[in-house]
Amino acid sequence: MPSFKIETPSLSHLSHEDYINVYEPAEDSFLLLDALEDDLELLQQRRPVLCLEVGSGSGVVTTAIARTLGAEVFCLAIDINQAACSATNCTAKENGVKVDVINGDLVTPLRGVCAVDLLVFNPPYVPTPHCEVITSLEEPLTRAWAGGERGREVMDRLFPLLPEVLAPQGLFYMVAIENNDVPQIREVLSALGFQSHVVKQRRVRGEHLVVLRCQKHSDSLE
Numbered sequence: 001m002p003s004f005k006i007e008t009p010s011l012s013h014l015s016h017e018d019y020i021n022v023y024e025p026a027e028d029s030f031l032l033l034d035a036l037e038d039d040l041e042l043l044q045q046r047r048p049v050l051c052l053e054v055g056s057g058s059g060v061v062t063t064a065i066a067r068t069l070g071a072e073v074f075c076l077a078i079d080i081n082q083a084a085c086s087a088t089n090c091t092a093k094e095n096g097v098k099v100d101v102i103n104g105d106l107v108t109p110l111r112g113v114c115a116v117d118l119l120v121f122n123p124p125y126v127p128t129p130h131c132e133v134i135t136s137l138e139e140p141l142t143r144a145w146a147g148g149e150r151g152r153e154v155m156d157r158l159f160p161l162l163p164e165v166l167a168p169q170g171l172f173y174m175v176a177i178e179n180n181d182v183p184q185i186r187e188v189l190s191a192l193g194f195q196s197h198v199v200k201q202r203r204v205r206g207e208h209l210v211v212l213r214c215q216k217h218s219d220s221l222e
């Protein structure tokens with residue numbers, strides 16, 4: 001019987017010290033999980049072979065996906081922060097699932113190699129000065145939220161890579177906030193050959209969070 005629930009993995013192995021360098025799951029992480037849970041029937045129907053989370057942080061999202069979709073799905077996580085990669089590894093192990101973790105930038109390690117069936121990204125989306133995005137190598141936590149101009153600098157680098165990495169029937173879920181200019185993000189995605197919809201949204205402490213679901217224009221979903 002298919003299950004239509006996504007359970008939040010245990011994170012009890014991560015301590016306050018871990019969260020000095022790794023993004024602690026917050027409302028954005030849980031909104032993404034809620035959006036995936038709403039779409040679980042669709043995800044299971046698509047029978048994904050390869051799932052990738054970019055920017056896995058603590059591993060909460062990728063571990064939840066791996067637990068829900070089962071061992072026949074190959075789960076991969078990429079994070080630019082080595083401490084986040086270690087945390088993702090631990091979270092997967094502690095919750096009894098296999099996730100392969102790569103320390104790298106966006107989807108670069110996969111370019112030209114793999115077609116991703118389910119791609120998820122909770123990016124650094126907070127508008128900040130440009131210098132915070134590029135000078136924060138020694139401050140891994142800043143890289144978790146600092147999004148540069150309009151909060152778009154990191155996600156905007158991923159969009160042009162989507163046509164190359166997403167499978168023809170692949171689905172891409174991404175968190176954004178209103179300040180990122182969601183209508184303009186959708187225009188960018190459309191120009192790249194993707195239709196997108198806001199599938200979940202929530203106002204949290206003055207921030208309007210959304211989750212976008214994208215698929216190729218040629219992929220008739222609804």
Ligand SMILES: C[S@@+](CC[C@H](N)C(=O)[O-])C[C@H]1O[C@@H](n2cnc3c(N)ncnc32)[C@H](O)[C@@H]1O
Binds near residue numbers: 058145
């Ligand atoms: C907002 S946190 C999300 C963490 C986790 N996915 C969650 O939802 O709780 C963003 C994550 O993206 C990672 N990140 C930032 N820039 C990246 C890049 N260029 N490539 C890969 N990961 C990146 C950060 O290190 C951080 O772990």
